[in-house]
Amino acid sequence: MSKRHPVVAVTGSSGAGTSTVKRAFEYIFTREGITPAVVEGDSYHRYERGPMKEAMAAAVAKGENFSHFGPEANLFDKLQELFHTYGETGGGQKRYYLHSVEEAAEHNSRLGTSLEPGQFTPWEPIPGATDLLFYEGLHGGVVGEGYDVASLADLLVGVVPITNLEWIQKISRDNAERGYSAEATVDTILRRMPDYINHICPQFSRTDINFQRVPTVDTSNPFMIRNIPTPDESFVIIHFRKGAREKWGIDFTYLLDMIHDSFMSSPTSIVVNGGKMGFAMELILTPIIHRMIEDKRKLG
Numbered sequence: 051m052s053k054r055h056p057v058v059a060v061t062g063s064s065g066a067g068t069s070t071v072k073r074a075f076e077y078i079f080t081r082e083g084i085t086p087a088v089v090e091g092d093s094y095h096r097y098e099r100g101p102m103k104e105a106m107a108a109a110v111a112k113g114e115n116f117s118h119f120g121p122e123a124n125l126f127d128k129l130q131e132l133f134h135t136y137g138e139t140g141g142g143q144k145r146y147y148l149h150s151v152e153e154a155a156e157h158n159s160r161l162g163t164s165l166e167p168g169q170f171t172p173w174e175p176i177p178g179a180t181d182l183l184f185y186e187g188l189h190g191g192v193v194g195e196g197y198d199v200a201s202l203a204d205l206l207v208g209v210v211p212i213t214n215l216e217w218i219q220k221i222s223r224d225n226a227e228r229g230y231s232a233e234a235t236v237d238t239i240l241r242r243m244p245d246y247i248n249h250i251c252p253q254f255s256r257t258d259i260n261f262q263r264v265p266t267v268d269t270s271n272p273f274m275i276r277n278i279p280t281p282d283e284s285f286v287i288i289h290f291r292k293g294a295r296e297k298w299g300i301d302f303t304y305l306l307d308m309i310h311d312s313f314m315s316s317p318t319s320i321v322v323n324g325g326k327m328g329f330a331m332e333l334i335l336t337p338i339i340h341r342m343i344e345d346k347r348k349l350g
């Protein structure tokens with residue numbers, strides 16, 4: 051935790067929509083004149099794509115559990131170090147995991163390298179003079195033996211569609227943007243299930259705010275659905291952790307007044323139409339980010 055160099059983390063499973071939520075944050079940052087240091091969670095994987103396949107084959111041969119969701123395939127100590135170092139100094143190291151030909155081309159032209167999809171770019175220093183660290187990925191709230199990333203985030207946001215929807219989003223995105231067949235993605239979902247339960251889900255009890263999208267159309271068999279339910283075909287449950295409401299001065303009455311057709315489903319949850327998710331995020335998150343930056347500037 052750091053008032054001088056705040057850390058904002060958006061955490062969610064693969065396909066949950068963290069990249070989509072990242073764009074909402076970027077919009078807030080631009081409007082508020084805030085310069086973030088943006089870090090992608092996938093850059094804290096332990097292995098490049100080739101070595102990952104080998105490590106996975108070895109684990110499977112030994113009957114061991116192994117996936118991108120768990121500690122064995124990620125550098126949680128490095129991620130913790132980044133949050134800590136940034137909080138102390140405003141600095142740290144970052145890199146990128148190149149998922150696609152397009153991402154490889156973008157970074158190769160920036161760095162003068164000839165890296166392939168599935169490789170990391172070299173570690174590089176975070177640019178100087180940023181206002182906050184913004185992490186988006188799988189593990190912004192992990193806690194385990196020898197690491198506690200969650201406690202170093204000043205604001206921790208969970209992006210958690212209900213599981214059927216998350217799978218539909220993952221299958222569709224992996225196919226459209228990463229070239230994987232639906233069958234290959236279903237295999238990945240299955241293989242990752244123990245780590246999903248042990249390392250992804252527990253994070254959402256540590257988050258300050260969760261955005262949980264729930265479809266209002268039938269998604270009973272997520273493996274047969276190719277079209278992602280649209281925002282208008284969903285509700286979003288916005289849940290505030292006990293204490294987060296007081297910490298960030300969340301005013302439920304104001305939110306209910308401002309967001310058409312919103313309602314409270316529990317003393318700590320507001321429900322909004324899916325199409326209002328961006329607006330709700332803006333209303334809730336802008337004052338929080340604003341206050342963070344004000345507190346930082348007061349320290350000089």
Ligand SMILES: Nc1ncnc2c1ncn2[C@@H]1O[C@H](COP(=O)(O)OP(=O)(O)OP(=O)(O)O)[C@@H](O)[C@H]1O
Nearest residue numbers: 062063064065066067068069070219223278280281
């Ligand atoms: N609120 C939303 N409404 C409609 N579609 C959404 C929403 N959020 C995400 N999606 C869709 O779901 C898919 C996955 O979203 P996204 O790429 O943001 O996931 P992610 O969490 O960043 O995944 P990864 O961590 O694996 O990169 C995308 O096709 C995206 O357009």
Ligand SMILES: O=C(CO)[C@H](O)[C@H](O)COP(=O)(O)O
Nearest residue numbers: 064092099118149168188228
């Ligand atoms: O979405 C993911 C995690 O968020 C990917 O599965 C992970 O980054 C590895 O990518 P790939 O399987 O394409 O090498």
